[in-house]
Amino acid sequence: MVLKQCTPEEQNVDSAAIERMFDYWDEMNTHVHSCAIMRGGKLISLRTWEPYKADSLHMLNSMSKTFTSIGVMYAIQEGLFDEEDYVISFFPDVCSDVKICDNMKRVKIKHLLTMTTGHYPDNADFIISDPNPVKAFLSSEISLEPGTKFVYNTGATYMLSLIIGKVTGKSLADYLTPRLFEPLNIKKLFWESDSDGNSYGGFGLNIDILSAVKTGQFLLDRGCVDGKYLLSPELIDKATSAIVPTVNMEGQAWLDELRKCKEWQPSDWDCGYGWQIWRCVYNGAYRADGAFGQYCVVVPEHDLVVAVFSGSECSQYLLKGIWDCLIPGIECCNSVIGDSAICKKRKSEFTFGLSVPEDQDTESLFGEAYSVPDNTLGIKVIRLVSYGLTVFELNNGSYEIKSGYNEWIYNDLGFDVPKCSFPFVLRPYSHLNAAYAFYGSEYKIRLLCDGYAYYHEMKMMKNGDDMLFVCRQYPGGDSFEVKCTKIKGKDC
Known part of the structure; x- marks a missing residue:
């Protein structure tokens, strides 16, 4: 294009x-x-x-589903299958090993496309984490007649991707490359995939x-x-x-x-x-x-x-x-x-309007290392080297994060670091940016990855000789608050 x-x-x-x-x-x-x-x-x-x-590149979340739909349209156009085809017809080997309910036998491609498989009240999203997603889907119970009720269902989209993989021998991403991505001159993309190389379909595309x-x-x-x-x-x-x-x-x-x-x-x-x-x-x-x-x-x-x-x-x-x-x-x-x-x-509305230190307690945080109790990010030690330079130690290594006052600092951590949740599972082409601020006695750092919908906010406050550490993911993320103990004699 x-x-x-x-x-x-x-x-x-x-x-x-x-x-x-x-x-x-x-x-x-x-x-x-x-x-x-x-x-x-x-x-x-x-x-x-x-x-x-x-x-x-930016994560699309469920916007990825529309690209899966385009892949299905191409497959129908090429005669690989039809919207009226039954889902079980694509997996005869699996069907012989599992018990399939009557409603599952009636599920068609069109029901996957329109999220009307009949799963209710639960959908089929559980298959995404199952080591055998096709078996998990086909053996699941369906309480409603397929086609009768819309229930948002990312698992159904995953099945569409698996079906395309079954009939083409290619991942959904590879199948779409000459049909959509190349004609539109989309040269750089990334689609998360399962252990067998199948694109997840319902999420995971980054463009x-x-x-x-x-x-x-x-x-x-x-x-x-x-x-x-x-x-x-x-x-x-x-x-x-x-x-x-x-x-x-x-x-x-x-x-x-x-x-x-x-x-x-x-x-x-x-x-x-x-x-x-x-x-x-x-x-x-x-x-x-x-x-x-x-x-x-x-x-x-x-x-x-x-x-x-x-x-x-x-x-x-x-x-x-x-x-x-x-x-x-x-x-x-x-x-x-x-x-x-x-x-x-x-200007980003969550970057500016920051304040300067108001007391010496905040400054005394720096030049010290703190032991962090068990937490969801896996952080073991925080070293506050100086304003704008923080080192986070995890089991799989250390991350030196540079941050700027009233400005974002680009951090190229590279993609070769071990995958972990700190604070993002790094993907190809993604890079970490950081900004820091003071709000009274709080030292606050905001971390974001340029391809993510989310960002992390970390607050550090004096707590006697120790430090209180609060972390939250925005939007819609979990938060935790832990008391961190100063490590005496730790070289910062």
Whole structure:
């Protein structure tokens, strides 16, 4: 795909409307990382929030599901299988070894695509961690008739990836490479896989923001790239339609969390579900949707695609910004045509506004080493070398983290370090950034990886001769608080 760019006004979009959307997102603390907007097949805006970069790979979470759907569409187009095929027909060897309930025997490809397998109240996500996921899925109990109820089900998407692997002999990522990624000029990507090399399907894909918006344009153009149809328009029309109703969903924890948002608009989740694609409240719009605000929103009525990556605790604000701020600025352009809005950066709202030390207790933390009790990150020792230089010791090695006051410091830890949870499982192309601050007597460090929806905040406070250490992951993460003992005579 040849990506052309122009100013918003050249596509009859008011630049001020785009800025209002960005301002609204910042006002609502959505922690946006990057955003790309296309109209009329041209890139009209590309914005990043410090320290994120436009070319950084970013985790998509469940937005990955839409890419799995595209893979299924290609497989159907190529005659590898059909949406009416029964799931058990792909795994006769497994079926002979397990007891299969009657409803499982009725599950078809289309039920995996629309998350209507009949698993209720539990879904099939448990198969993701099972050493034999196909066996675990086929032997699971299904209480409802397949096709009768929508229940969000990442395990079903994983099964689609496994089926593609079964019929092609390739991982989903490899299968899509010549069919989608190469035609869209997506050269850099990473898809997490199981021990057998199968892409997880329902999550784990990492691409940059331009690759996301180009995929939305591919769907908007109904499979046409540079004047050539690569995928059946009829299949895309079906995949992006409201095949199953999603009104009044209940008993789904992720939805209960979204409803806590004061700007909750249930209609954005009440408009139906297609093949791993959500319909939106706006007329004819649909979206690829990932946890914590990974979106690719397609609005055919306005020939518009908006891709956004974030770490939002309430992603409804992102959609509301598109509907209430951006859409009204289309075809109502009053701004004077100015410079292109491409490649501008915005300050991160959770980086600045920091304070300076207020007492000597904070300063006395430094130059010391502290023993850390058992914790979820596996940290054994914290060495506070100096302001902006902290060393975390784990069983598998030490991590020297440099951080800046009122600025992000780039830390290239490399991908060869052993995988662990401190504070992220490092992936190809991901790099750690850090910033530090003082809030009264607290020494605070914020750590983020440029490809993640999450960031970690660590607070250290004097506690007599020792130190209190508090760590929390945002958004939606666990936290812990431990008392750390000063190690006497430890060389810092």
